[in-house]
Amino acid sequence: MLNEGKARDQLEDILDDPEYQAYQQDPGFFSELWNKALEAIAKAIEAIFPAVEPTARASSIILIGIIACLIIALVVIVIVLVSRKVKRRKLNERKPLxxxxxxxxxxxxxxxxxxxLAASGNHSQATRHMFLALLxxxxxxxxxxxxxxxxxxxxxxxxxxxxxxxxDRFYKLAIVFDQVAYGEREVDATEYASFRDEALELIKDKAHES
Incomplete structure (x- = not known):
C-alpha cells in the first residue's frame, strides 16, 4: 500500500509539472499552422462578405479546397514538364535527313x-519535304x-x-515533322496547308534580309 501511495504521489507530481502541462497544451506545428490558416481564411471571408459570419466548418472547407487546387495545379505542371521532356527527347533522337x-x-x-506530292494526295510525304525545304x-x-x-x-x-x-516556330514545325516522318500521325490536306503556310512564312520573312 505504501508503494502504491508513493507511486500515486509521483504520478501526480508528473501531471502537475509545468513542462508536462505545456506539452499537453502544445497543439503541434501542423495543428497550429492549420489553425492559423483557418483564422486567415475566416478574416478574409469577413472582409469580403461583412454580412456573413464565418464558421470553422466553412473555413475548413475553403482551406481544403485551396489545398486540393494546389495539388491539382502541381500535378498538371508535372504532367506538362514530363510531356515537354519526352518531346525534347524525341526531337533529340531523330534525324530529319x-x-x-x-x-x-x-x-x-x-x-x-x-x-x-500534295497534288497527288500524299500529304504526309509533302509535309516531310516542306520541312526539309525550310531546313x-x-x-x-x-x-x-x-x-x-x-x-x-x-x-x-x-x-x-x-x-x-x-x-521557336521551327521547333513547333519540327514536332509535327517528327510525328509524320515516324508514322505517329497522318496529315490531311487542311493540316498540310497550315504546315506549308507556316513554313513559307518563315522562308519569306522580310526580317531575313536585315
Whole structure:
C-alpha cells in the first residue's frame, strides 16, 4: 500500500509539472499552422462578405479546397514538364535527313517535290519535304549547318542563337515533322496547308534580309 501511495504521489507530481502541462497544451506545428490558416481564411471571408459570419466548418472547407487546387495545379505542371521532356527527347533522337541525297537537294527542289506530292494526295510525304525545304533554306542562309547525323534539336539550338522567334516556330514545325516522318500521325490536306503556310512564312520573312 505504501508503494502504491508513493507511486500515486509521483504520478501526480508528473501531471502537475509545468513542462508536462505545456506539452499537453502544445497543439503541434501542423495543428497550429492549420489553425492559423483557418483564422486567415475566416478574416478574409469577413472582409469580403461583412454580412456573413464565418464558421470553422466553412473555413475548413475553403482551406481544403485551396489545398486540393494546389495539388491539382502541381500535378498538371508535372504532367506538362514530363510531356515537354519526352518531346525534347524525341526531337533529340531523330534525324530529319535520312541520306546525303536529301541534303544535296536545294530547298526549292524540296518545295517543288512537296507540292507535287500534295497534288497527288500524299500529304504526309509533302509535309516531310516542306520541312526539309525550310531546313535547307536556313542552311543556305548559313543560320545552321545541315548534316545527316544532326537532330532537329541540334538545328533548333543553332537557330536559337540567330533568332529565338524563328527557332521557336521551327521547333513547333519540327514536332509535327517528327510525328509524320515516324508514322505517329497522318496529315490531311487542311493540316498540310497550315504546315506549308507556316513554313513559307518563315522562308519569306522580310526580317531575313536585315
Amino acid at each position: 535520312q541520306s546525303m541525297n536529301e541534303l544535296e537537294w536545294s530547298y526549292k527542289r524540296h518545295m517543288k517535290e512537296a507540292e507535287s 535547307l533554306y536556313f542552311h543556305e542562309k548559313e543560320w545552321l549547318k545541315a548534316m545527316v547525323w544532326k537532330t532537329n534539336w541540334d538545328y533548333y539550338d543553332e537557330l536559337r542563337k540567330i533568332n529565338k522567334e524563328w527557332a
